Amino acid sequence: MNQVKNFTKGFIKENPVFVLLLGMCPTLGTTTSAVNGLGMGLATTFVLVMANIVISLVKNVIPAKVRIPSYIVIIASFVTMVDLSMAGFLPALHAQLGLFIPLIVVNCIVLGRAEAFASKNTIGSSFIDGLGMGLGFSFALTLLGATREILGSGKIFGLTLFPDKYAMLVFVLAPGAFFALGYLITIMNKLAKKN
């Protein structure tokens, strides 16, 4: 039961984007379409899960004073792996996400989960925590990406819903990212109040 809670908290109750407002840079910068948002979310999920596993494995070996630099090195290693594999296997997506892949390293969600959860819990629960948080992040990014894609170009995952002369291009451009996220959080707040 406890593990189920560990897994589901990342989606709504402690959603890193809508509730905790962490990782704003990739959230706003990569969600020009649903696919880009999903890709960024899954890349972060991989780093989050692997870093959580390794950190909970070595938590007793690392002296408390140097723990943050050690966590950063572990996280940076996995980020480099994602960066290089993506450049090799998914070059188109890698070009779209660009700078934001190496920047997963400074994403507060990853270091935050390492410090707040993985450094105190067993491997099993750290794995589930990382997976839940990562998928919650992916869910938020995909939702924001889909919203911007529908409003901005009349498409969803590349499928045309309506001709793009009726679409508002601004939602694909920079200001639309702020508007879409602002109103999505408003809606989330409204829904949270009702429960």
Added chain:
Amino acid sequence: MEYVIIIISAIFVNNIVLAKFLGICPFLGVSNKVETSVGMSGAVLFVITIATIVTYLLMHYVLIPLNIGYMQTVAYILVIAALVQMVEIILKKVSPSLYQALGVFLPLITTNCAILGVAILVIQNEYNLLESVVFAIANAVGFALALIVFAGIRESLDLVDLPKGMKGAPIALVVAGILALAFMGFAGIV
């Protein structure tokens, strides 16, 4: 002339916060008062310049000769974290008044993606050392401009009667969107 283009492009056209989405956390986090946003801008200007010079030299004189360019992310983040600590210690000794002004913001800067972002962009754009420094300073000025204008707007936002769900982060994001819209007017200058 090249330098002028780099400066105008980094401050207005490709503003680091409003067009490139780097450094959003401090942009939303410390923009409640104009005073704190000025302090944060100063700290960013200071660290971004030093970090860009150090990482540039590290890339060209250590990583590339050793043929380990793929270690960029790991090496950079360690250097930036160490650098911020060092700047903090030196400032404390050398200039206590400056330390008082910037002190609280320095630890926050390690996880500011603007610093790492600029350090990586400099390499991607293949700038030389002087161009890199100009690029770093111009980006810091762009960050300061966006942050201080935004803080000024948010101060008067406190007096506005808003629907409950929009208080706090949502209205801040919408305001940032309008600001980004205004900055889009600069597109096409260079």
